Amino acid sequence: MKFGIMVNEGPYTHEASDTAYLFAKAVLEKGHQIHRIFFYHDGVNNSTRLTEPPQDDRNIVTRWSKLAAEHQIDLVVCVAAALRRGIRDENLAEGFRISGLGQLIESGIQADRLVVFGD
Amino acid sequence: MKFGIMVNEGPYTHEASDTAYLFAKAVLEKGHQIHRIFFYHDGVNNSTRLTEPPQDDRNIVTRWSKLAAEHQIDLVVCVAAALRRGIRDENLAEGFRISGLGQLIESGIQADRLVVFGD
Amino acid sequence: MLHTVNKSPFERNSLERCLQYAKKGSAILLIEDGVYGALKGTAVTDKVKKAMKNVSIYALYPDIEARGMQDKAIDGIRLVDYGGFVDLVAEHRNVHSWL
Amino acid sequence: MLHTVNKSPFERNSLERCLQYAKKGSAILLIEDGVYGALKGTAVTDKVKKAMKNVSIYALYPDIEARGMQDKAIDGIRLVDYGGFVDLVAEHRNVHSWL
Amino acid sequence: MSETTGGVEMDEDVSGVIKKFLYVNRKAPYGTIYALESLEVVLIAAAFDQDVSLVFLDDGVYQLAKGQHTKTIDVKNFSPTYRALEGYDIEKLYVEKESLEARGLTAEDLIVPVTLLPAAEMAELMDGQDIVLSF
Amino acid sequence: MSETTGGVEMDEDVSGVIKKFLYVNRKAPYGTIYALESLEVVLIAAAFDQDVSLVFLDDGVYQLAKGQHTKTIDVKNFSPTYRALEGYDIEKLYVEKESLEARGLTAEDLIVPVTLLPAAEMAELMDGQDIVLSF
Numbered sequence: 099m100k101f102g103i104m105v106n107e108g109p110y111t112h113e114a115s116d117t118a119y120l121f122a123k124a125v126l127e128k129g130h131q132i133h134r135i136f137f138y139h140d141g142v143n144n145s146t147r148l149t150e151p152p153q154d155d156r157n158i159v160t161r162w163s164k165l166a167a168e169h170q171i172d173l174v175v176c177v178a179a180a181l182r183r184g185i186r187d188e189n190l191a192e193g194f195r196i197s198g199l200g201q202l203i204e205s206g207i208q209a210d211r212l213v214v215f216g217d
Numbered sequence: 218m219k220f221g222i223m224v225n226e227g228p229y230t231h232e233a234s235d236t237a238y239l240f241a242k243a244v245l246e247k248g249h250q251i252h253r254i255f256f257y258h259d260g261v262n263n264s265t266r267l268t269e270p271p272q273d274d275r276n277i278v279t280r281w282s283k284l285a286a287e288h289q290i291d292l293v294v295c296v297a298a299a300l301r302r303g304i305r306d307e308n309l310a311e312g313f314r315i316s317g318l319g320q321l322i323e324s325g326i327q328a329d330r331l332v333v334f335g336d
Numbered sequence: 337m338l339h340t341v342n343k344s345p346f347e348r349n350s351l352e353r354c355l356q357y358a359k360k361g362s363a364i365l366l367i368e369d370g371v372y373g374a375l376k377g378t379a380v381t382d383k384v385k386k387a388m389k390n391v392s393i394y395a396l397y398p399d400i401e402a403r404g405m406q407d408k409a410i411d412g413i414r415l416v417d418y419g420g421f422v423d424l425v426a427e428h429r430n431v432h433s434w435l
Numbered sequence: 436m437l438h439t440v441n442k443s444p445f446e447r448n449s450l451e452r453c454l455q456y457a458k459k460g461s462a463i464l465l466i467e468d469g470v471y472g473a474l475k476g477t478a479v480t481d482k483v484k485k486a487m488k489n490v491s492i493y494a495l496y497p498d499i500e501a502r503g504m505q506d507k508a509i510d511g512i513r514l515v516d517y518g519g520f521v522d523l524v525a526e527h528r529n530v531h532s533w534l
Numbered sequence: 535m536s537e538t539t540g541g542v543e544m545d546e547d548v549s550g551v552i553k554k555f556l557y558v559n560r561k562a563p564y565g566t567i568y569a570l571e572s573l574e575v576v577l578i579a580a581a582f583d584q585d586v587s588l589v590f591l592d593d594g595v596y597q598l599a600k601g602q603h604t605k606t607i608d609v610k611n612f613s614p615t616y617r618a619l620e621g622y623d624i625e626k627l628y629v630e631k632e633s634l635e636a637r638g639l640t641a642e643d644l645i646v647p648v649t650l651l652p653a654a655e656m657a658e659l660m661d662g663q664d665i666v667l668s669f
Numbered sequence: 670m671s672e673t674t675g676g677v678e679m680d681e682d683v684s685g686v687i688k689k690f691l692y693v694n695r696k697a698p699y700g701t702i703y704a705l706e707s708l709e710v711v712l713i714a715a716a717f718d719q720d721v722s723l724v725f726l727d728d729g730v731y732q733l734a735k736g737q738h739t740k741t742i743d744v745k746n747f748s749p750t751y752r753a754l755e756g757y758d759i760e761k762l763y764v765e766k767e768s769l770e771a772r773g774l775t776a777e778d779l780i781v782p783v784t785l786l787p788a789a790e791m792a793e794l795m796d797g798q799d800i801v802l803s804f
Contacts, residue, residue, distance in 0.1 A: 152301075178574060230566060235608065239398070347448055349447075362796070402607045405599070430796075458657055461661070501699050
């Protein structure tokens with residue numbers, strides 16, 4: 099089955115991005131596919147390569163980048179939401195791309211399920 | 218009277234940073250002083266110079282920078298909260314400085330009032 | 337002391353808790369989505385009116401106006417602008433923001 | 436359909452609204468702070484137990500364990516891991532996250 | 535054939551599929567950005583020729599309140615956009631009756647014509663969707 | 670004379686002043702970061718020799734729950750830090766009785782010894798502070 103995932107909150111502040119990540123891993127472990135992970139609202143902050151959490155904490159951003167590299171997952175950051183919040187190509191982490199909201203709707207159409215994680 | 222202000226949420230997503238800004242302006246208009254504005258939690262995202270809101274919207278970040286320049290206000294971004302969220306000197310807007318949590322406590326001690334704006 | 341509430345009373349428990357905590361003679365200022373607690377004819381109006389016997393309740397008019405609720409404030413709730421917000425903070429020894 | 440609730444029932448209205456919306460035969464999964472709605476002996480326990488007559492209620496065990504609530508889940512609430520979460524989504528035609 | 539939508543080339547296999555999309559609005563305007571950014575999604579969604587419905591429940595009903603004047607908080611008043619939705623062929627707007635009543639409001643207080651539904655019927659509507667987006 | 674605290678040089682006029690600081694914890698751990706980042710403030714505050722109290726009410730009482738195991742959500746379990754507060758001379762921890770009861774918990778379920786106070790007494794305590802920090 100093909101899953102679409104939407105992430106509406108930034109890293110660390112809300113558990114939403116953790117839950118979305120652990121859900122995404124489980125989707126793959128169950129043998130399903132991930133059509134796309136779309137980052138919206140403060141969710142766009144998941145994609146900043148400037149993040150540097152404490153040594154003993156998880157690195158939420160690089161965790162997404164790794165997941166994308168290992169499983170060829172399309173990580174899309176909404177351009178309008180990103181510009182408002184100071185995310186651009188110059189601070190975008192590996193594996194993410196900035197695109198339009200149409201990518202979210204497309205994911206809703208093409209995936210079998212779309213799951214929203216937010217506040 | 219000397220006011221300390223604490224901002225706990227990022228720009229655009231919550232009204233907290235708008236309210237804090239309009240409150241700060243009113244503090245000055247009333248003839249009071251602002252000891253410091255301290256940005257914590259997602260509040261650190263108020264300081265990214267990479268933000269680019271739509272033309273017809275307010276620019277929350279430059280609004281802070283201008284307020285700081287015009288009234289010599291100390292805008293302090295918490296270093297630990299900032300590193301977690303990808304705010305560093307390289308994307309810091311004018312008028313902000315990154316420092317420790319001690320600056321918040323100091324503001325509590327030195328100011329006559331400390332007002333918290335958050336979610 | 338001054339209490340501020342910035343959340344809708346229909347969504348969160350912060351106004352309710354604040355009303356329990358606000359002692360006789362203290363003040364409550366409703367801001368942001370908290371101003372929905374200042375309106376007539378809602379499911380929480382009676383609770384707010386009852387509290388008004390012991391505490392002064394204020395609401396931030398710019399937030400009321402933004403939400404189109406200009407004509408709906410409960411009689412007796414004092415509407416203030418940001419300058420009034422500053423005055424309230426200055427007049428009270430301390431402030432608790434019910435986040 | 437599958438409903439997810441990620442907020443504490445003591446702080447927000449989302450579990451209460453979800454319980455009203457969840458139709459007979461549908462499923463509710465409590466995640467994140469929503470797992471506090473899955474516990475025995477709280478002020479909302481009775482409401483949840485009543486709903487269990489018509490809908491299946493699940494809770495995400497990793498979130499329960501993180502919060503130290505391992506021994507407190509209501510009997511009859513099914514505890515799942517992330518794999519179980521994925522299965523629930525797959526088994527239902529659609530999902531509504533009560534944000 | 536492809537059509538540009540929100541800066542996106544639609545893939546071939548998107549065309550032809552029509553799914554039922556439900557946008558759930560439960561949050562008040564201005565206190566948070568969710569209402570505004572939700573509306574931005576709806577406007578883009580209009581270009582995809584899907585079966586779109588919007589529901590407003592809980593504090594979401596406040597999004598549709600008449601008479602919003604946002605100048606003093608220096609935020610854009612986006613409520614007129616709800617009136618523009620019709621021009622995008624988005625015509626199915628549902629408001630939960632109980633939510634409106636708890637807030638002392640009636641359909642007269644809303645900026646656009648909507649269909650009032652009791653919660654039980656809203657639940658039916660929600661149940662029948664393919665995609666439920668909440669913000 | 671100055672002392673470095675959290676990377677900060679304390680100004681001359683800070684020393685000598687002792688204010689009553691109250692830290693209000695109303696949010697559950699892990700669902701959001703507020704509990705953790707609040708604790709980080711408290712640890713720094715300890716260096717300033719102020720009169721510090723912590724109150725836990727509503728879902729904030731869950732911060733102190735025993736038996737937290739966060740490995741499966743890959744987040745750091747910070748609850749043991751509450752036990753370390755004593756070493757920082759932060760000893761005034763108050764928990765609201767009503768909040769604990771509504772959640773079916775007792776003082777036995779908490780990771781540190783606390784003072785249980787009914788809401789009315791909590792309100793008195795809050796009233797008497799100079800600075801009330803909430804997160």
